[in-house]
Amino acid sequence: MALWLPLLSLLGLILGAAPAPAKLRDAGAQAWEPPSSALLGPARFALEMYNRGRAAGTRAVLAAVRGRVRRAGRGSLYSLEATLEEPPCNDPMVCQLPVSKKTLLCSFEVLDELGKHMLLRRDCGPVDTKVTGAGIPKDAGIAQSDFTQSSVLIPSLSQPYPDDKNETLTSVLPLLNKDPLPQDFSVKMASVFKNFLITYNRTYATREEARWRLSVFIRNMMRAQKIQALDQGTARYGVTKFSDLTEEEFRTIYLNPFLREGPGKKMRLAKPVDDPAPPEWDWRSKGAVTDVKNQGMCGSCWAFSVTGNVEGQWYLNRGTLLSLSEQELLDCDKMDKACMGGLPSNAYSAIKNLGGLETEDDYSYQGYMQVCNFSAEKAKVYINDSVELSQNEQKLAAWLAKKGPISVAINAFGMQFYRHGISHPLRPLCSPWFIDHAVLLVGYGNRSDVPFWAIKNSWGPDWGEEGYYYLHRGSGACGVNTMASSALVD
Template identity: 80%
Template sequence: MEPWLRLLRLLGLLGLLGLLPGSAPVPAQPRAVGAQAWEPPSPELLGPARFALETYNRAAGTRAVLGAVRGRVRRAGKGSLYSLEAILEEQPCRDPTVCQLPVSKKTLLCSFEVLDEPGRRMLLRRDCSPVDTKVTGAEIAGGCGQPKSDFSQGSALISCLFQLYPDDRDETFSSVLPLLNKDPLPRDFPVKVTSAFKKFVSTYNRTYETKEEAQWRMSVFASNLVRAQKIQALDRGTAQYGVTKFSDLTEEEFRTIYLNPLLKEELGKKMQLAKFTGDSAPPEWDWRNKGAVTKVKDQGMCGSCWAFSVTGNVEGQWFLKRGTLLSLSEQELVDCDKVDKACLGGLPSNAYSAIKNLGGLETEEDYSYQGHMQACNFSAEKAKVYINDSVELSRSEQKLAAWLAQNGPISVAINAFGMQFYRHGISHPLRPLCSPWLIDHAVLLVGYGNRSDVPFWAIKNSWGTNWGEEGYYYLHRGSGSCGVNAMASSAVVN
């Protein structure tokens, strides 16, 4: 069989498993087409819902009205994230100069994510479609004769796949399917979920506004346990996946809050390519042991990973050139870099330019992190660190290792597939799952080495020390895993 055909069919498998981006099933209550079947919304949801409606109307050029709304709210610090479902009644267009075709009134079902913080409100996501075109789970399942939810059982899924592809027992499928040949859900799964969820709530100090919200979060938690197990089965490294502090978030919520969609657009400032000296890389290297890396930080509910990646790099560069390790301000970049989008994402290349144009970086102590955008309060007199330029680095991982050992930690961007549930070990996802073309998270390479003959990159993340290996992520080295070599860069300090 042609390799491209095997890849297409593997992608089909991964889609059925719910492991491709955006394909994970989200626990939900049965939807009613008519708004009259919904419970009256709480007053707290109406403000964010009306804001989402106004923003939608402006963008779409429509005159939709709000029919009904329901949703959930997640609070952190001074802000709240609203996950809303709304019925919109889109009014017919009556202006012949605008309408190209007669348009009848239609009903839309919309999903909105609204971030509400002191002094600002933002629509982070909108997804609307006519309610009468929704595809049911049974239709998605195709000819397998069972609802999509049954696919959480591995043997049932495998049986179904071989019904759909009876001639497809080639090396691609034979290398993947045996990993799922056991039903992942034991008989006592509900009891174990309840116990695990209670431990999760206690461990991460979770509080929920209502009983309904707690029940919803437990259903998301249960779905995520199954998803983490599928990721575990398909990982080719030594990583362990399971319960983390993000286990009560849907995939969409996690991506919206913590990741950085701007990275895959690569529209930042073009940098010169760094010159490679030709030196070979030592067998292993770790800048943490040499005093060039500050403690792990926490970006909070803000997609500011780009700022943490860049400050981590500059901290290392300053240490190597000036001999002093300073913890630098990410908040300065969130507030003062007007090219990037603060908590909605940014690019390291733009951040280097902002540092140079502003006149340097203040320390964390002088300009502390708040986790949301505020007025720029940079003071040139307080700047402690300066950069002269920035450079793009080679896509060769061997050259990256040599450059790191000689010059310090490197800012990189990766596809964050599986990181929502990563606990420890060396991650090595299948390439279709962790495409290098879909990078969405900026991090810091601080070292490399081998564990039991498995080569790895040591990566400093910005989700706090209560994630991963005390805040660090270990990714397979030498295979371009998750695009780790696709956007490597560094500041230049003379």
């Protein structure tokens, strides 16, 4: 039993004392009118988001909902209040503690854009008195069994949850022994998880979520070890700021499945560069690359890839390095899907049709779609055209060295746990047919005779090698050569 003491002290660290928000605590008993049919779709989505990451048998059901809707750009913004009923849970293989049925009052904001939903805010807390009244009609089609794990939970990281003096060590053991985990590995991971929480200032909305995230973290560390063992390069995989997310959550929040539908708007092929590629090249040292940016919890990598390319093109042709606005593309690109994904080819066309890009200072990044606020008078950069580049990596290197950083799309396999080094996953694990993340090639070279591409990512400087990813060059690793493109500035 002493072996599990690190887990007890760990739980003691992450469990804080904070009351539920006042507006939720003081809700009291009230009768709600039957919900408008327009609210049911967004409410259904919000419930699915709430249940993401929860084991079968512990998922909440929707009891009642009310709210309002207003137009927001090309979509509708729903402000919802909903009561959720969490069922009792007594199966030690599914839940951590036997609990009685619990009622929560939640506030959600859901954006409906082109028929797709996105959660902008979630705020839930327990209530002592249920909301009474009509609730959800039986024919609304909302039931616990309806919800799968196909959408993302956006975790609340701001609110700790009440302490429970009756917490016991046995409540954690089923999580760690499921499927089963080596005991020494689990104990070691308790300390690692503690450091993760401190490093990334992570707290969770509920005690149940904390226990769930601990189990996700441990499974992820086992997965990172397997990725490490199969990697053919020099990369190291392990704890990152994404280590408490399931694979599905990570993919849904940060990646861009829309890329698989590419290439999008047709572009002409670029004229090849006649000069051979130098042995190595790095545009960062030559002043053509802005600082690493952070797309946040939004699948907007396509916008960052394109602005990075345009920043380089403008610098090489006009002599000024400007940090350009990704938010302009999220708001004003009518062909792409903002945080739900997009294609570089479409983004180039949008920039050309709009009349240019504003700077980051003039049109700052928010991480969700807003009403388009582009001003042609404030545009500092324009492009004349865009081109598709060769899939031959030697020709790509030659083009990059002469013409500037290149927008590319890759399969992000393993990137959730990437720390440093040159990544070279096995081809079956990182298929070029499943590209899902747009990034920027800024250089290439060799480390200890291992050839690499230097890739600027958009997950902030606290990921990877100060925000950069290094991928094996010359083998078509992860489809890096399948969707290469660039803007042209005359």
